[in-house]
Amino acid sequence: MAEKAQEHGTAECDGAISLAFTLLGKRWNGMIIDVLGSQPLTFVALRRAVTGISDAVLSDRLTELAGAGLVARTVNDGPPISVSYELTTAGQRLIPVLKQLGTWASENLEHAPLA
C-alpha cells in the first residue's frame, strides 16, 4: 500500500510470458500437456484423462499443440489402427514448470473460491 500505483508509466507485459499464455491461457492446453507428461496416450485415453473435454475440442487442442511443436502424433499400424500422442522435447521441458505451478496452486489456491 505504501507504494504509489503507477498511472501514466510504461508498465507492460513480458513478451515471453505473453507468448507462453498465447498457448497456456486457453482452457485445457495445460492439462493436456500435464497428462501427456507421464506417458504417450491414445486419443481415447487422453479424453478420459482430461475430465470434461469433448472430442471436438480435444482434437482442436491437439492440432494446436502439434502446430506449436509440443505434441507429436503417431499412427500405429495395428490392427487395430490407433493414433497416439506424446510430448516432444519442447513439450517435456514444460513439465517441471507445470509441476511448480501445481505446487504454487496447492499452497495458495486450495481454499480460494474459484468460479
Next chain:
Amino acid sequence: MAEKAQEHGTAECDGAISLAFTLLGKRWNGMIIDVLGSQPLTFVALRRAVTGISDAVLSDRLTELAGAGLVARTVNDGPPISVSYELTTAGQRLIPVLKQLGTWASENLEHAPLA
C-alpha cells in the same frame, strides 16, 4: 515412440495443476498477474499494459483474481479518487513461476506458428 501408448489405463490430471489452470487457463489472467508483479497499477495503467483487453473483460478478470485472493483492490481518496490494484502475497508467489514459463516459452516457442 518405443513406449507404447496407454489406452485403457488410469492416466489422470494432477489436481493441483488442474486447479492452477482453472485460473490461468483463461485468457489474460497470467498477463494481468505478470504486469502487477512489478508494481501496483491503476485500472487505466493496467488496461494500457495488457494490450488488447477491454474494460469489461479487465474488470471481470480483476474481480475473479481478487476472489481467488491473488489481487487486492485499494481505493485512493484523492482527489482525484482512483482505484489501484496490487498482488497479494499469494499472487507475488506466482511471479517466479511465471518467469520460468517465460524462459521456457522464449527457448521453445519462439519460432512456433501459434494461432
